[in-house]
Amino acid sequence: MASGTRTDARGLGEGAAPSATQSTAYSAPESGEPPTPALERLFNPRGIAVVGASADLGRIGGQPIKALTEARYAGRIYPVNPKYAEVGGMRCYRSIADIDGDCDLALIALSAGAVAAAVEACGAKGIRFAIILSSGFKEIGEGGRALETALKDAGRRSGVRLIGPNCQGVLSIPNRLFATFGAIAQETALRAGAVSMAFQSGGFGFGVMLLCEEMGIGFRHCVSVGNEVDITTPELLDAFLDDPHTKVACAYVEGVSDGRALMAAGRKSIDVGKPVLVWKAGKSAVGRRAAGSHTANITGSSDVFRAAARQSGIIEVGCVEDMVDLFRVFTSCRPPHGNRVGVLGISGGSGIVFADAAADRGLVLPDFAPDTTATLRNVIPVFGSAANPADLTADVFNNIASFTEAMTIVLDDPGIDQLCLLLASLPGAHALNAAQAIVAAAQRSDKPILVGWSARRNRAAAAYEVLERAGIPIISTPERLARASAALAAFADTRRRLSRRAVSMPAAAALPMPNALLEKAQLSEAEGKQLLAMYGIPVTRDVLIEADDRMDLSGLDIVFPVAVKIVSADIPHKTDVGGVQLDIADRDALQAAVRAVLANVKRLMPEARIDGIMISEMIRDGRETLVGVVNDEAFGPTVVFGLGGIFVEVLRDVSYRVAPFDIETAREMVGELRSRILFDGYRGSPALDVDALCRTLVRISEMAWHLRTRLASLDINPLFVRPGGWGVVAADAVVTLGG
């Protein structure tokens, strides 16, 4: 089991201040003094040392020198290698200490064993950043792990911030920084743009970057993070969001080491209004702390990641085409005020395909207002259609004023938040006229305009340039356009939703810390319920008696019917050993049930330590739900919720949220279930107390966070949710401690 202290990162509510929502643009305001980000000199160094420089410019120690030269990097380059006097026409230095000018960054391509010392030398020389290209660390197993620890220590001691090791380097296109090797080092003609990216696989990341670039995306900073011994992906995302010229931050992530920091980057993206896109790979790999728990068994690592993304505002992507389209719209479009899209096209088919994809992604194509339809009819040919998605037909370009008028009419409709144009493969002079009309319309409206257009570049080059100069995104197919338009609307909606959200953490001192209980490894049901009760979570009325089958039960103060259960920390799954009897109607049956339960357990688990017998009230109304807690390796304590029985076990109809969270988040958890209608009163059964359920989910989340260093997992199975006004009751609790 991993250490519980790993999750001691920022709490969600602690790290992110409640955000202001006055910003209406995705880009940060460019007025005023630009901030000086902490990593400024990493991306814009005044000089670069190449430590382990090679005279062979085809080798790893030579390629960056060639790339920096070809890219016309403006600062000085200091090759360092005692073997050479000169490398690539430049003076080569015997040592880092010999460097005789401004130097902010060292690129280290030495063998693994020599890297830590080089980092110390950088520190002594005042070089603040080092990129370790060398391999031979953690990734090769035990032998490299010690070297990695030594490297980490060297960085910390010397005050040098590190990228890598085992990475492919860093690009900062506007600063002409090509501190890298491999295929990407040959691409010094890459255009600059507003997207910054960090990735845990250099080969894959730079490959994706090249593909995006071919599709017209310009980049700013791109970092292959390698083993992340010091500077991590979340820190880079944070720096990208601080960078006034970055409009979109993106990461490719295989393993998340600090999920809370990643979520903090998401929350910051909400505050500053620039999206963070994350491609999470490796969905089959699962990290768990307590595989014995039921909740843990149904939880995969991608479930928790997905919940964390939703909760923090991170946008998940999973293919290069989606990335390209989202880069395009987020670097150029204003945020829409809602998810209602007006569509004007010149081919019926495109409109239908757009509508299909829009419906899949939560976009709405509302009916136009009656006025809109009436005036549209005047400009659309009789064989077109004025209903959303409207078909203007290609004839509309015979008189470009009609096209302009159609756009204006739809942009003026108060029920429309975004305008999507579908121009099919319109070529030539019509294309140019159309582009100019679109730019004019965009200047008169604050609603985003997106264009679907598949004409070949050579058939509409002038038109494309007009749109590109005006920052109007062109996306080739209607289905991709709909997805991009939906993403734009969804991020604006997420900002509105999450910016109101704040977790008011109870002061740690005000919360109980049941130290005696927490020393155990496994709590009995009685102890588990005691723990829940301390956190204000309602539990069944229980009477504990000794495990004696000849005891006289006639004096007990109980109301029938009751349940009888064995109490033993050694038996988390009581039903499996005959340790539970339900629906006991009277005292005779009770006596028999106690005898039966004791006999069953003695036969099936003779070695279990029996703490007693619990006589519990039977909850007869409401629905059985499961509330669990897993302590995820990456994200820490996470609450799981679903309806009991087949819903959880067969249909996996469960929702997740990283703890702690507020009541709005709890409502989302319930609302996400496919089976949510069962809470509203289904087929004559009464509506259930969802308010009490949500308050309880919040309390459980606070308890999970408070006990995060000890709580391995929790199953409340079932938690009865009773009819409206009657609250909830936990009828069982299995608590596993660890760490």
Next chain:
Amino acid sequence: MASGTRTDARGLGEGAAPSATQSTAYSAPESGEPPTPALERLFNPRGIAVVGASADLGRIGGQPIKALTEARYAGRIYPVNPKYAEVGGMRCYRSIADIDGDCDLALIALSAGAVAAAVEACGAKGIRFAIILSSGFKEIGEGGRALETALKDAGRRSGVRLIGPNCQGVLSIPNRLFATFGAIAQETALRAGAVSMAFQSGGFGFGVMLLCEEMGIGFRHCVSVGNEVDITTPELLDAFLDDPHTKVACAYVEGVSDGRALMAAGRKSIDVGKPVLVWKAGKSAVGRRAAGSHTANITGSSDVFRAAARQSGIIEVGCVEDMVDLFRVFTSCRPPHGNRVGVLGISGGSGIVFADAAADRGLVLPDFAPDTTATLRNVIPVFGSAANPADLTADVFNNIASFTEAMTIVLDDPGIDQLCLLLASLPGAHALNAAQAIVAAAQRSDKPILVGWSARRNRAAAAYEVLERAGIPIISTPERLARASAALAAFADTRRRLSRRAVSMPAAAALPMPNALLEKAQLSEAEGKQLLAMYGIPVTRDVLIEADDRMDLSGLDIVFPVAVKIVSADIPHKTDVGGVQLDIADRDALQAAVRAVLANVKRLMPEARIDGIMISEMIRDGRETLVGVVNDEAFGPTVVFGLGGIFVEVLRDVSYRVAPFDIETAREMVGELRSRILFDGYRGSPALDVDALCRTLVRISEMAWHLRTRLASLDINPLFVRPGGWGVVAADAVVTLGG
């Protein structure tokens, strides 16, 4: 309600003969006499009349003349227009009758009212095909509908086969046929290839074609079908499958007019081993015959289409990138023997991304055989990985023999059916060496090899050409590669699965035709069960009594407990009006229940005609399921199956199959449910009689097909599925007739 006779199309089992499975390649055998397809002269005409030719080559009557000339169409072009003596430097004919040479095809660009007469003139002249570019028919509403009927009649009378009207024309690239107008008419340099396509939206279809072409796909025949007055999409798909040079047939479909014909094209694709890809748009539009029925209410048109596609072997696509990738692999790859993929990459990230996408699509990345792993280890550097997906690292290209050896080792592993290579953005000389090694490996193995490669064209041009010449597909990203690889495996699997499948239709004469019942519009429960029983579907033991609340019930031969239900064709939803009482234990309770049911119905539906009271046995074991039939506008009778209650109503956990079908298909229906585990014995409940269930589903499908001209909808809700060996029992039946 639409006419029931619309579905009088080929039955699935009647149209498609049981197929041979000896063919192992996707391409049809090219040896022997090539067949002469029925539409040969449409795609390869000896001469073309352009009727309504325009001297302005920018107009619709002029653009095809310009395009055909620029494309160097080899036959003669006959412009026809009495206004001109010459068009585009060619003699212009006064009339179709004046044409003085071979002519197989007429392109008609006249006003709508003049088209039918021109078609008659074509017939008189012996011109066998006409493409009607003109608009003004069905698509403009009532006014055009009569013209469309006249056109259809003219075609039938004169023996001229028609494409359109309201279409954008036909391309046959190898025959230099550019019988079209609009943006596509300018693209006469398009390359020829092995994909043929038909589409119901010309603008969207030709736009998609251009995008695919830009991504390297070559086309053969492309048809904008317009209103499909004669030649329909299924007929074209059938012709494409007959064409020995077409390797993939594809259609873009908005509305399906004859679903059975589309399914027949799918079944033929299974027989001949060439895939049919269909993009079905317009998923929100729903066509139903009986919206009052429960089954019909939960059924959307895309549900039925999806089931029909699965059932007939059609591959659904929904975005241009998927189409391109599938075109690429299906035009070049051999069919794999299974879904097990070996992956060799040079970047860890690509392998992980591939594995994620593979898992989503049902591909398996098995562990390599121990031998494979051991020998792979010898050729992979120590910092690589020999586990599937293996990471060879870029170092493997320093000695190309290692790369060759790695491929051979994996191709020789009997547990691997396909090899996928992930070359990231490998450029230059290494790229060329790799490509040559891949081609050599492909020649030594019968397993498909697919390559993921994102190097820019200019960095690996020679390598790409080597692979392209050898017909080895290159796909830019690992996630798209995995999806394409999965599609290849899935089609091979579908062929194995469906080629065994045959519906043995009982001879129509052997089936009952309950004419008296079928004259009604709505059957009572008793009549509905009578109908079911005639088709061998087990129903509950029921006793029918008069609707008299003072009747003496003591003499009835019944076994308690029973249910009491009102019998009335006017009350399809008996529970809603208090017309049902369950769990009646004895004769006194029975008498009270009869009185209560009659009183309820009299109060809530005083106008309903009461046919009597039904006393039914109560089924106490087994699970409630819903079996329904809808008579879909496009596909005809379709069976719907799901577990009752929340599973159907809340979770929409239902499966569909077009009737009739065989027992294997019925098993797939059950296996598709998310809740299928509940049939296997869940949490101690016994396993259910799935065999009897499947036999019953087959019978219901046969009944639905047999009664297709009369049956609007059927709900069997519930059908009890009892424990193994105890069969199934229909406890209710609501039958709506119509048509």
